[in-house]
Amino acid sequence: MKRHASLFLIAIFSGVLTLSGYKFFLEETPESSITTKDEAKLIPTNYMAPNFVEGSEIDFTFAAEKTINAVVHIKNRTVTTGPTNIYEFLYGRGQQREIVGSGSGVIITPDGYIVTNNHVIDNASQIEVVLNDNKSYDAELVGTDPKTDIALLKINTETELPYVPFADSNAIKVGEWVLAVGNPFNLTSTVTAGIVSAKARNLNEFDGNPQSFIQTDAAVNRGNSGGALVNINGELVGINTAITSQTGAFIGYSFAVPSNITKKVVEDILEYGNVQRAILGIQILNSNSNEAQELGVNNIQGVYVADIEKGSGADKSGIKKGDIIKHIDQIQINKFSDLSGYLSSKRPNDKVNVLVERNGNEKIIPVTLAKLETYEMQNLGLEVKNLNESELKALGIKSGVIVTRPLTREMAQYNLSGIVITKINDQVVKSIDDVRNIMENQTPNTPIKISFIDQQGETNTFIFR
Numbered sequence: 152m153k154r155h156a157s158l159f160l161i162a163i164f165s166g167v168l169t170l171s172g173y174k175f176f177l178e179e180t181p182e183s184s185i186t187t188k189d190e191a192k193l194i195p196t197n198y199m200a201p202n203f204v205e206g207s208e209i210d211f212t213f214a215a216e217k218t219i220n221a222v223v224h225i226k227n228r229t230v231t232t233g234p235t236n237i238y239e240f241l242y243g244r245g246q247q248r249e250i251v252g253s254g255s256g257v258i259i260t261p262d263g264y265i266v267t268n269n270h271v272i273d274n275a276s277q278i279e280v281v282l283n284d285n286k287s288y289d290a291e292l293v294g295t296d297p298k299t300d301i302a303l304l305k306i307n308t309e310t311e312l313p314y315v316p317f318a319d320s321n322a323i324k325v326g327e328w329v330l331a332v333g334n335p336f337n338l339t340s341t342v343t344a345g346i347v348s349a350k351a352r353n354l355n356e357f358d359g360n361p362q363s364f365i366q367t368d369a370a371v372n373r374g375n376s377g378g379a380l381v382n383i384n385g386e387l388v389g390i391n392t393a394i395t396s397q398t399g400a401f402i403g404y405s406f407a408v409p410s411n412i413t414k415k416v417v418e419d420i421l422e423y424g425n426v427q428r429a430i431l432g433i434q435i436l437n438s439n440s441n442e443a444q445e446l447g448v449n450n451i452q453g454v455y456v457a458d459i460e461k462g463s464g465a466d467k468s469g470i471k472k473g474d475i476i477k478h479i480d481q482i483q484i485n486k487f488s489d490l491s492g493y494l495s496s497k498r499p500n501d502k503v504n505v506l507v508e509r510n511g512n513e514k515i516i517p518v519t520l521a522k523l524e525t526y527e528m529q530n531l532g533l534e535v536k537n538l539n540e541s542e543l544k545a546l547g548i549k550s551g552v553i554v555t556r557p558l559t560r561e562m563a564q565y566n567l568s569g570i571v572i573t574k575i576n577d578q579v580v581k582s583i584d585d586v587r588n589i590m591e592n593q594t595p596n597t598p599i600k601i602s603f604i605d606q607q608g609e610t611n612t613f614i615f616r
Contacts (some may be wrong), residue, residue: 161447161475163518166518169234174337176559178360182244185342187470188379191447200309207362207432207504209328209383210383210575211318211328211342211344211383211603213383213384213385214330214377214381214382214383214384214385215332215342215384215385217315217381217385217576218332218379218381218385219283219332219340220283220284220313220314220331221257221258221312221313221314221315221379221466222255222256222257222258222283222315222333222334222340222378222379223255223256223257223265223280223281223282223283223439223492224253224254224255224256224258224280224281224334224337224339225253225254225255225257225265225267225271225272225278225279225281225290225304226251226252226253226278226279226280226281226375226612227252227253227254227271227272227275227277227279228247228250228251228252228275228277228278228279229248229250229251229271229274229275230247230249230250230276231250231596232245232246232247232248233245233246233248234246234560236311241412241437243321243499245421251373252271252275253377254267254268254271254334254374254375254376254377254378254383254408255271255332255333255334255376255377255378255379255391256271256280256304256377256378257315257377257379257387258260258312258313258314258315258391258563259314259315259317259387259392259425260310260312260314261311261313262311262312263292263305263306263307263308263312263316264289264303264305264417265280265303265304265305265306266298266301266302266303266377266390267301267302267376267377267390267406267414268301268302268376268377268390268392269295269297269300269302270298270300271302271376271377272292272295272302272304273286273295274595276291277289278290278291278292278304279351280304280306281339282312283339283340284311286498288306288308288588289354290304290306291304291305292304292307293305293420293421293578294418294420294421294424294425295420295428296416296419297422297527297529298527299362299412299413299416299426300392300408300410300494301390301408301412301413301416302377303415303416303417303420303421303545304374305606307469309505314383315379315385315386315387316387317386317387317410317411317413317414317494318363318381318384318385318386318387318410319410319411320386320388320389320409320410320411320412320460321409321411321482321493321496322345323347323350323365323382323388325346325347325348325349325350326346326347326381327346327347327382328344328345328383329344329345329346329347329369329380329381329382329383329388329603330342330343330344330369330379330380330381330382330383330500331344331345331367331369331370331371331375331378331379331380331391331405332378332379332380332381333371333374333375333376333377333378333379333391333497334374334375334378335370335371335372335373335374335375336372336373336534337374337375338374338456341375343369343371344369345367345368345369345370345405346367346368346369347365347366348366348368348404349365349366349367349368349480349488350363350365350489351363351485351486351488352364352365352366352406353487353488353554354393354395354489359390362408362488362491362492363488363491363492363493363495363552364389364392364393364407364409365380365388365389365407365409365413366404366405366407367380367405367406367407367409367568368403368405369586370401370405371391371394371401371405371538372394372400372401373399373400374470375391375405376391376393377390377392377394378390378391378550380407384566386427387410388407388409388410389407389408389409389410390407390408390410390413391405391406391407392406392407392408393405393406394406395467399514409492409496411496412492412495412496414496414497415495415496415497417524419498424507425587427498427499427522428495428499428522428523428524429497429498429500429501429520429521430463430464430520430521430523431463431464431465431470431490431494431495431518431520431521432459432460432462432464432465432466432495432521433456433458433459433460433465433470433476433504434455434457434458434459435454435455435457435459435487435602436448436455436457437454439527442457443455448475451475452485453475453476453485453508454459454475454476454486454487454489454490455475455486456470456471456472456474456476456507457472458470458472458475459472462539463521464519464520464521465518466516467519468505468516468517468518468519469516470505470507470516470518471509473509474507474508474509475507475508476490476505476506476507477506477507477508477513478505479493479494479503479504479505479506480493480503480504481504493594494520494562494607496549497520499520499521499522499523500519500520500522501519501520502517502518502519502520503517503518503520504516504517504518505517505518511572521575523573523594524536524583525537525555525583526552526583526586526587527558527560527587528590529558529561530590530593530599530615531562531599531601532539532557532558532559532561533556533562533567534554534555534556534557535552535554535555535556535572535583535586536552536553536555536583537552537583538551538552538553544606546571546608548571548573548604550573550579550580550581550582550585551567551571551572551573551580551581551603551604552571552572552580552582552583553570553571553572554567554568554569554570554571554572554603555568555577556568569606570603570604570605570606571603571604572586572602572603573604573610574588574600574601574602575589575599575600575601575602576589576593576599576600577600577602598614598615598616599614600612600613600614600615601613601614601615
């Protein structure tokens with residue numbers, strides 16, 4: 152009996168030993184787990200997503216909570232005059248009526264400075280700002296920049312306001328998550344999510360003045376204009392500005408002015424009253440042109456320098472015709488909108504390092520940026536430039552500005568490039584500053600009288616209605 156008991160105990164011991172050995176030597180080690188007091192969650196130890204948030208999913212709630220109270224609803228009241236019946240239409244009469252537009256804005260300082268789009272408040276007779284808590288304020292228009300479609304407003308409050316800090320828009324990457332915060336269709340405090348689809352997107356190729364938008368697939372509709380595009384940290388990477396659509400509603404493409412450009416425009420408005428634009432001083436070759444195909448540079452990654460403006464920063468630094476610009480301050484340049492977008496965040500006299508490819512060799516050239524001495528007459532669709540003393544003497548005139556190019560297809564058909572404008576509304580024009588002052592004080596929807604000398608040296612007058 153004792154012998155049977157001994158054999159039984161030996162069998163049990165052997166079984167335990169065998170099972171323990173199997174568990175120790177043969178069975179795979181289970182994944183580690185982290186246990187919280189609420190629930191157990193299995194988290195692989197061999198992988199961690201760069202944007203990992205508890206629960207192994209991207210969490211947008213932090214960014215939404217941080218920004219939703221800093222995005223405001225903007226109401227634009229505009230008074231227009233128009234016919235209300237066939238009699239008024241036939242005889243050119245009409246009655247005044249108020250039109251109320253709607254958009255969004257972003258509070259960028261605790262004392263009430265607000266960024267929005269210029270087209271949201273353009274021609275407004277009154278601007279009302281409604282906060283997320285439904286408090287309403289009359290806003291002061293501090294300044295605008297139609298070229299970048301940015302406007303700066305100010306409201307006065309007794310308490311500090313929530314605001315969205317600026318992020319470095321150069322640092323964002325294609326594929327990065329972003330949120331669009333705004334007021335589409337008067338639906339206040341709306342948040343949508345998407346990714347950065349592309350950077351330095353140009354929507355305005357015709358006029359030779361490319362913009363540099365951030366493209367996203369976050370849903371943006373009418374009323375979102377002027378609202379915030381933020382990263383998952385709740386920092387401002389762009390101002391939502393436009394969509395591309397065949398229906399007028401969002402179909403997957405939205406565009407934002409990068410935060411670096413927005414910040415620079417705001418700082419210039421506050422410091423100078425207008426935007427200080429910096430240029431390299433080069434003329435580029437359109438990669439789609441016949442000349443580019445003949446030179447074999449239509450498929451290059453970079454910007455081909457077709458010509459150099461005499462006396463510019465590029466000229467003084469040694470950039471030459473035929474150079475291919477590949478980087479600027481370590482920012483990769485694949486196309487002209489990459490270059491123009493980066494320069495839009497710079498000021499005159501800023502220094503940049505330009506990496507060029509010349510005859511198969513790369514070279515870094517330091518360049519001091521010059522001031523852009525042109526002005527865009529948005530009301531007329533023309534760009535004008537100052538004339539120096541020798542140019543004025545050659546033309547036999549004392550003052551004037553020269554039209555450098557049309558800004559619209561409509562104005563391009565009149566062949567006005569090269570004419571010299573001497574007067575606007577019978578006021579003598581000596582520089583682009585005079586043009587700016589006259590145009591900014593022009594009453595909306597009123598005729599503009601232009602006196603000019605044409606390409607043949609003859610004096611003419613046009614009235615633009």
